Amino acid sequence: MDHTTSATAEIPIFVRAPRAVALPFIRSSRHVGRFGLLVVELVRGLPEWRQWLPRAVEQCYSVGYGSLFIVLLTSGFAGAVTSLQAGYQFTGSVPLYVMGAVVTESIILELGPVLTGLILAGRIGARYAAELGTMRVTEQIDALEALGRNPVSHLLIPRIVAGVLMVPALVMLANLFGLLCGWWAAKSSLGITDADFIYGTRYFFKSFDLWYSLIKAEVFGIVLTLIPCYVGYTADQGAEGVGKATTAAVVTASVTILILDTVLARLLLPS
Amino acid sequence: MIELKGVYKAFGRQVVLDGVDFEVRTGETVALLGPSGTGKSVLLKHIVGLLMPDRGEVLVGGLSVPRLPRRELTELRKRIGYAFQMGALFDSMSVYENIRLGINDETQYRDKAYCDERVAECLRLVNLQPEVSNKLPAALSGGMKKRVGIARAIAGKPSYLLYDEPTSGLDPVNADAMDELIERLQKEMKVTSVVVSHDVRGSFKVADRIALLHHGRIRKVGTAEEFVNAKDEVVREFLERDFQLLETDTE
Numbered sequence: 001m002d003h004t005t006s007a008t009a010e011i012p013i014f015v016r017a018p019r020a021v022a023l024p025f026i027r028s029s030r031h032v033g034r035f036g037l038l039v040v041e042l043v044r045g046l047p048e049w050r051q052w053l054p055r056a057v058e059q060c061y062s063v064g065y066g067s068l069f070i071v072l073l074t075s076g077f078a079g080a081v082t083s084l085q086a087g088y089q090f091t092g093s094v095p096l097y098v099m100g101a102v103v104t105e106s107i108i109l110e111l112g113p114v115l116t117g118l119i120l121a122g123r124i125g126a127r128y129a130a131e132l133g134t135m136r137v138t139e140q141i142d143a144l145e146a147l148g149r150n151p152v153s154h155l156l157i158p159r160i161v162a163g164v165l166m167v168p169a170l171v172m173l174a175n176l177f178g179l180l181c182g183w184w185a186a187k188s189s190l191g192i193t194d195a196d197f198i199y200g201t202r203y204f205f206k207s208f209d210l211w212y213s214l215i216k217a218e219v220f221g222i223v224l225t226l227i228p229c230y231v232g233y234t235a236d237q238g239a240e241g242v243g244k245a246t247t248a249a250v251v252t253a254s255v256t257i258l259i260l261d262t263v264l265a266r267l268l269l270p271s
Numbered sequence: 272m273i274e275l276k277g278v279y280k281a282f283g284r285q286v287v288l289d290g291v292d293f294e295v296r297t298g299e300t301v302a303l304l305g306p307s308g309t310g311k312s313v314l315l316k317h318i319v320g321l322l323m324p325d326r327g328e329v330l331v332g333g334l335s336v337p338r339l340p341r342r343e344l345t346e347l348r349k350r351i352g353y354a355f356q357m358g359a360l361f362d363s364m365s366v367y368e369n370i371r372l373g374i375n376d377e378t379q380y381r382d383k384a385y386c387d388e389r390v391a392e393c394l395r396l397v398n399l400q401p402e403v404s405n406k407l408p409a410a411l412s413g414g415m416k417k418r419v420g421i422a423r424a425i426a427g428k429p430s431y432l433l434y435d436e437p438t439s440g441l442d443p444v445n446a447d448a449m450d451e452l453i454e455r456l457q458k459e460m461k462v463t464s465v466v467v468s469h470d471v472r473g474s475f476k477v478a479d480r481i482a483l484l485h486h487g488r489i490r491k492v493g494t495a496e497e498f499v500n501a502k503d504e505v506v507r508e509f510l511e512r513d514f515q516l517l518e519t520d521t522e
Binding site for chain 1: 316319320321345346348349351353355356357359360361362372373375377423427
């Protein structure tokens with residue numbers, strides 16, 4: 001330890017400074033390279049459907065049914081709050097039927113997919129990273145390889161397939177439940193009639209909005225499973241490594257969801 | 272036959288294997304001894320291709336492990352049973368499913384009757400009751416986990432068996448039982464085995480030959496008798512702890 005410290009101190013400043021700048025770039029490049037290789041491995045593992053399909057069904061149940069309550073709870077409150085805040089801002093200045101459009105568009109375009117994505121990044125992302133990280137440090141992944149089995153098709157593909165299939169379904173349910181809660185909140189606090197709410201909803205609704213929500217859900221589903229799978233699968237040794245991997249997985253997946261949310265809005269919504 | 276020729280492996284600046292030459296003949300059991308942290312497990316992982324050497328050659332059954340294409344490496348791994356130090360059991364699966372996963376022939380793996388029979392046979396070979404098969408690994412003791420790990424390793428009827436510290440963490444009675452188990456498996460299955468250990472006494476009991484790994488190189492290879500009579504200071508120093516026990520046993 002002392003030897004290492006003294007060795008570092010002996011390195012001249014003109015070497016240390018560029019090294020300090022270059023190291024993060026080198027680490028990032030290494031992650032990009034390893035992530036790319038993992039994606040290639042995932043594609044190569046797809047034909048081994050006998051391995052991943054039964055496990056994907058188990059994961060679908062865990063991701064879909066297991067997350068349903070928290071997803072509906074979040075979207076329900078989001079819908080109600082959107083309705084109440086819109087009422088506070090617009091009452092007296094615009095016709096009440098606009099409330100239907102505000103609630104529906106806010107939920108379908110933004111709150112449903114993004115809030116569901118962030119909630120699942122925490123719930124599923126943390127679980128995947130911790131599970132795979134623990135399997136890495138307890139040599140379970142090495143054991144699978146040593147048995148001549150492909151860890152990617154046994155462990156990663158089922159989890160990512162579950163995300164790709166279940167997250168869009170959860171987002172659609174979240175949209176529906178958020179809309180119903182928003183409608184109920186508008187009716188009970190602002191006195192809007194059912195006919196006015198439905199009129200406002202239908203007046204501004206475009207079928208593309210649902211497609212946009214679905215595309216976002218699909219992209220978020222890939223992000224919030226693929227990133228934690230990568231981070232957990234490549235976790236460092238020890239309990240600290242698993243802890244760091246879990247935190248990194250949730251933070252990276254959440255930030256990526258927010259960035260992609262903006263990128264998709266810019267790319268897909270006509271300005 | 273397993274051969275390592277001039278194997279060099281470093282992690283960052285830390286050199287773990289510094290030109291290891293090591294050979295295990297077909298059908299024999301070689302114990303690889305050395306203090307903790309000398310790279311014994313690293314060497315074992317090179318044999319099964321979990322780690323690749325920076326330099327040097329690893330040959331298993333005449334096949335070069337670092338040069339094998341992925342598919343052929345997978346096929347080779349199916350002929351190697353690897354018993355991990357802590358068992359490395361899949362904690363979400365029952366003992367039955369863990370051992371079944373060791374059956375690496377896909378046709379046999381899907382044949383439920385064959386799997387039932389093979390799992391029961393493997394449990395018998397490692398002296399475990401059939402009732403254990405329904406338990407989860409969390410419900411097993413350390414010694415039982417190691418036994419299940421060995422049962423999984425032998426489920427695919429391998430030609431090579433690699434044991435990583437099979438007696439570490441076990442009390443003397445269970446360690447002796449584990450040594451007897453390795454000896455018995457060797458007689459019944461007639462496989463080529465490498466036993467990584469720092470337990471001199473147990474290694475003398477189970478191995479045909481012994482190798483001592485020291486500072487990244489094989490310091491000495493020989494029979495138990497050759498080790499006991501060795502003049503090399505490093506060898507003598509390493510054996511010293513267990514010498515008293517050995518002499519008592521011999522008497």
